[in-house]
Amino acid sequence: MNTIRKGRAVVLERPESLVLRELCVPSPSAGAVVARVEYGGVCGSDVHMTKGEFNLPHAIVLGHEGVGVIEELGEGVLHDYAGVNVTAGDRIYWCPIAPCHKCWYCTIEKDFSSCTQATWFGPVDKPTWGSYADFVTLPEGAAFFRIPDGTTSEAVIAFGCALPAVLQGVERAGGIKPLSHVVVQGCGPIGLAAVMLAKLSGAATVTAIDASPLRLRLAEQFGATSVLDLASTSLDERLARVRAVSGGRGADLVIEASGHRSAFPEGVGLCARNAAYLLIGLWASQGEQPFDPSLIVQRNLRLIGTQYAQGRHYHDAMKIVSLHHQAFPFEALITHRCGLHEARQALGLVTSGQAGKVVMRP
Ligand SMILES: [Zn+2]
Ligand SMILES: [Zn+2]
CATH class of the missing domain: 3.90.180.10 (Medium-chain alcohol dehydrogenases, catalytic domain)
Structure with missing residues (x-):
């Protein structure tokens, strides 16, 4: 019929x-x-x-x-x-x-x-x-x-599509290693999903950066071990804080979820030697941004871009929410x-x- x-x-x-x-x-x-x-x-x-x-x-x-x-x-x-x-x-x-x-x-x-x-x-x-x-x-x-x-x-x-997108991005970046130091730039849905995934993956520290007090509070609830308010910290202060929690090295993985091009040079700067920088939020931020590419070479950095997600990432996102819905305030x-x-x-x-x-x- x-x-x-x-x-x-x-x-x-x-x-x-x-x-x-x-x-x-x-x-x-x-x-x-x-x-x-x-x-x-x-x-x-x-x-x-x-x-x-x-x-x-x-x-x-x-x-x-x-x-x-x-x-x-x-x-x-x-x-x-x-x-x-x-x-x-x-x-x-x-x-x-x-x-x-x-x-x-x-x-x-x-x-x-x-x-x-x-x-x-x-x-x-x-x-x-x-x-x-x-x-x-x-x-x-x-x-x-x-x-x-x-x-x-x-x-x-x-x-929404944020956790699937982060799952695919992290897969492209080679995963989040236990005891690693992770920085997440931007705490909208993509950033918060990244914070949670870092926490679940056993990261030693998860530092979240945003300008919204509401979003920073949510980041703490989703597993951030420290939060940095863009409005009340300088670039140098944020770098010092990330180095302080990582034995002076910097972050092993930086995840860009801000959508602001200015986050890019800062993200490169926050990377430790041999770190990976995963870019997700800059998807719709076309344009040029000055930065010093020699840092990528001198620190052996890996830059990984990612967009969208696949069926299996939607499946895994739903499973993660289902498994952890009592631990996190979705x-x-x-x-x-x-x-x-x-x-x-x-x-x-x-x-x-x-x-x-x-x-x-x-
Ligand atoms: Zn979406
Ligand atoms: Zn096809």
Whole structure:
């Protein structure tokens, strides 16, 4: 039976033009899934898309982070992408990218987040998985995972795409070594996810840097052993503090999650000899930044960039939240819950730097 549902969706028609529209949501085709959105995560990249910093070929439903409840399974869908049986009514968390499995990166390098033919967003005249909406239709190939009973949907959406992105980044950087000294620049969702992962990995010290007292408090709750307020410390003071907690050497791993280019020369400076510098937040900060590249050579540094995440990182993120939801206050990360008619305010809150996680709650 083909049911046609109707649902509201926040459509980005063109840069700066967000409209709440009613869209038809037909029954899923074979291999696809229709879910009712419980929470759509509001992400910094949504702000950049709305501003028109990325060329979108067509109007889209905004939002790539979501958790929801399965409404209807397409033919042949019996389990999630980790083999767990699913049925209508189950809660799921999904990866918004369906890799093609036919390109160089998918086949030869098995780096699905570099797939050259994956789509993040479909056009709005077809079933789409933009999550600022009542419903999503997850296409075949977009990995989704059943949220374990006892783990709240808010705990899972709290880190949105941030924890998966950090998991992939840390994987690219070769992991976080036990007893290492870690510095995290920026304590938005990506930075807080990095702080938590460093803590869980057995880092000796985790130093978090941000200008927001709210975010620094959250960093402490997620495992930071010391926090440095950008507003009340100088660059030299921060360097001295990081060296003081690391036996004078500096950080073994610096994770950039700030989105500010000025963080880059400071991050290089905070690195110990033989350290790695993982850059995540500078994704949307195109431009030039002066720094002294000789430091990279003289200190044997490794610079690692990373973007997006793959299905398995979404799986692992959900598992980490499920395992540790009593140790960390995931739900407390969510500071604002907005209706679909409040999309513009939600994006403004993200830009303010004063919010924790902002979510859409249709
Ligand atoms: Zn591909
Ligand atoms: Zn995101």
